[in-house]
Amino acid sequence: MKTIKIVALLAVVLTATHALAAEQLQIDGSTTVGPIGDAFAEAFKDKASITVSKTGSGDGAAALLEGRCDIAMMSRFMKDAEFKAAVEKGIMPVAHAIAMDGVCTVVHPSNPVSALTSEQIRDIYMCKITNWKEVGGADMPIVVISRDTSSGTYETFEGLVMNKEKMGDCVEYVNSNPQMHARVKSTIGAIGYVGLGFLDRNVKALKVNDVIPTRSTIAKGIYPVSRPLFLFTNGYPKLGSMIFQFCTFHLTEEGQEIIEDKGFVAVTAY
Amino acid sequence: MSKNTSKPSSNPAAAQFSRPLRLSVSQDLRGLLAKNIGHGILFSITFVSVLAVMAIFYFVVQESVPFIFKGGFRDSLSRVTEFLTSTAWYPQKEENPEYGALAIIVGSLYVTFCSLIIAVPIGVLAAVFLSDIAPFSVRQYCKPIIEILAAIPSVAYGVFAVMVVAPWMQKTLGFSTGTNAINASLILSVMALPTIISVAEDALSAIGREIREASYGLGATRAETMIKVVIPAAHSGIIAAVILGMMRAIGETMVVWMASGNSSRIPSPWWDLSQSVRTMTATIAGELGEVPKDTDHYYVLFAIGLLLLIFTFGLNMTSEFFMTRFKKKSRGL
């Protein structure tokens, strides 16, 4: 009799704790959108227990397809192959554009060059121009730095500036925005590209085709190298559910404040 | 034959000793079964490591086969040739992705050889010091230091390389970039040194005193004894040590990922160590997260992993060969 009582009590306690366990949310994906995901997760931490895993846009899409995550953060739209694979598996990916990001070309602040055309940038990255004096700067070799080929930032840069041309083999690769910022900050002859949120007094943003990247030029689409950041879900989330609240948080004032604090442009900025 | 003459019924404890010492199968079936089954269980538990190795090979091969054997025989051959000989690594291109891994493979070998060039002389000299020159107390202190060097996590070395060594290289040495081949090689040599030192020291110690005493007896100085007699006698063991160090360096991921610059090209004057290179391990670690499953890119990364596995397996076998040769020799002497 005693054993049965103990077992019953244990069962009740276990089910109670399981029921009380907060709702779980799994978010995978891009390292660029990662900081926004982290900050949103912090805002929701009393209502749900959220896991944010930053392994890359491609992995986020794969996780969504396999049902391993509830929301996929991606800094690019889904590729055709991914979309097709998703539909075949019965997943309908729905995109929520939560912020805009601009990819700004940066150089060391001591570099006298302050504006380049996109053709010049393309030639630099294809290793046809190798010295700063060819574009009006000092006589110094150009240290060309790029993001690794599987990053969404790289793809935006490749699509909008390189026009899908291959980069030359003098290009160094780094794995993330902060690394890029650190390299350009400490290397006098460097040129690289970072997201808008990484512009500060340690790097200088170049004008591209005479447009300076700022919040308003990106929001209005005047700055050519800008892109939206997405959250992908399987179908439109049920109204009022935790996923729904997460995906519409960018429409609230707090969400926009977070997005701006993280250095991105809120979609409704203008 | 003297036997125990006390009667069995009078002393229960003595009853055990009246049993025959060797039981036949029918008399002790339980014992026999227990022994063999126990033996079998232990064997199968030990066999798990063999299963593990086979599983590793199997799964890595399984995921890289779709890349190697796509299309007909000629297609596969051209793909493998491109993989091994072309330096164009553009796996994410939309139309015609290119999977030329030569620059990456050369990068791995380049960084490994540079680190060995730094580590082998220092390691062998340190092993000589520890086995022959140092007094006992100094040796007792040095061993823990070497173990601590070996125990520091690779991530910590990587952070050190990126945040301390790279800025120093740029500021003081004036390199155009601080994350380059020499940075990675330096840190890798520090990581490979403990392995080289301990195995080489074991090898040198295993050579008996007789050889050394014979050499001293003929009037040689300590340097001549070591260089001309002991090290050649232990040469198999030292080669094994070098190969183990090489295995450590080639398989290292975090340090090269953070410190080598990841630029997929062969350094253009080949002796220019201040240029960035990319290694196989860094390619896998950097790209696997971004890649959708079951695509060509995914398979080719496993193919690189297979290449790594083959390299290290080959190096392992070579070092085993040298170690057994060394053991035979030292026992024979």
Place this chain on the structure above:
Amino acid sequence: MQVRIRQAWNHLFTILSSGSIVLLVAALLLFLIPMLRKGIPAVVFRGTVEFRKMQAELFDRGDTMALQKETEQTWQARQEIYTILDHFSRGIDTEKLTDEAKDLYRDYGQILRYQETPKEQYTELRGRAKEIRDHLLDAFESTDKDEIAAHLDAIEALRDEAAFSGTPVEKMFTMTGDFRKLIATVDLSKRDIFADELEVVKEELYNLFGPRPDEQTPQLAMKRFGATRWDVAEKHLTFLVWQEKWIPSDDGQTLVAKQVRRDDPLEGSFAGTELAPLFSLTEKILKDTMKPRFTLYWQYFIDDSTPGHYFGGVGPEVLGTLLLTLLAMCFSIPLGVISAAYLVEYAGDNLIVKIIRICINTLAGVPSIVYGLFGMAFFVAYITKQPGVLSASMTLALLVLPVIIRASEEAIRAVPQTYREAAMGLGAGKFRSFLTVTLPAAGPGILTGIILSLSRAAGETAPILFAGAAALAPIPDFGGKWWLQETRALSYGCYDITVGDKLAMMVPHKQFGMVMTLIILVLCLNVIAIVIRSRMSKKLRGM
């Protein structure tokens, strides 16, 4: 002569050999000292009142009464600075005035609709209000005093007491009057430059002091407090007072940085304005406004962190690492010790045993990233179906298995044969003698091997990269299926914080702090192992 040369070579050789050991020790010190030195400030530093506020709010720590008193004192000291700032910015901060005017216009439209005014009247009133608003906005934007005066006069012409009394438009007229008085005192030609620099000044003051009490509390935790450390506060003070200008160098080739004080009479942006005294004042009273005090933040090792590790500690990472390694030990210790026992005690010297030994050596040589690949391809794909604690710890178990087998084998072999013979002589069978005599005697050696593999597993990153580590994950609460969840880990966290987030650049002491925690953990484990081994060797030698 020959002898001398040979002796010289001998000495050179000795020097080189000892030199290489010295080089090794130097390398170790060169590595440890900077890392520990840069990591210690994460735990031991001078914390300001902002730090204590943050601890009270986020972690419920500290004496509330004393903190309140401190907050009031610092607020009083900061008042002076804020007064100067507000006084100056009123004339410059046209954005605020513009927003205010726009809001007033919108409110007026809302009131009109609420009152359900008829259509023509609505259009007419609203049109006039729009004209007033446009004049105001133009006045705010322009820098020509005459133009401004013209706009303000035009607004006066539209003033109509009857129609607009009691509505927001009246406030627009008050703004007009105020603005007219304001422009009389401010040099408008420099307003653009002032505006940009003023933004920087405001931002740095925000970084120093945090939001003002009357401002809305920001959403992000990192924005709710000012500078929590005294060294960060001093850095922000430098950014506040000194401005960095890039001017062409002598040869015209590059730009060089020149630091100029903002209130410098010759070149400073705010020279001679009302804002100039703010800079020297802030320098003087910074200590009073921040109240720095020596802080020992030992809770760093157990606190949770805010996203991005801006505040807080590495508690979840430590917990995650311990969880992963202990679980890995649960898998690998039985496997490893039993395998070692079999290999020493029972195995013959046939082909199968040779194959087993070759495989163990191969396992020891497999690169860690290939373990990561295997973990992803097998453990995650087939066993747990998703990355989590279980798959990561199984991968780690496989990684350390060869280490345990080797160390246990050595330890068991090192037990003198006399022990075994004595046990057998007393009548124990092979298995019993192993269990009761050999194993305890080899205990310290096996324990050393276990501790060394613990430290190896704690430090590995590559195997768990894809099998279960996440940058931000809830602390495992052992409620639901905790073994299927991802977890944070020290090794992965070190990597992520160094190359991952923008915030990490702003808190370098946190980066080094996490690395320092990992190094300390690994070093402690190794020191314990070394001590056990030296005790054991003494015992065996004494025996």
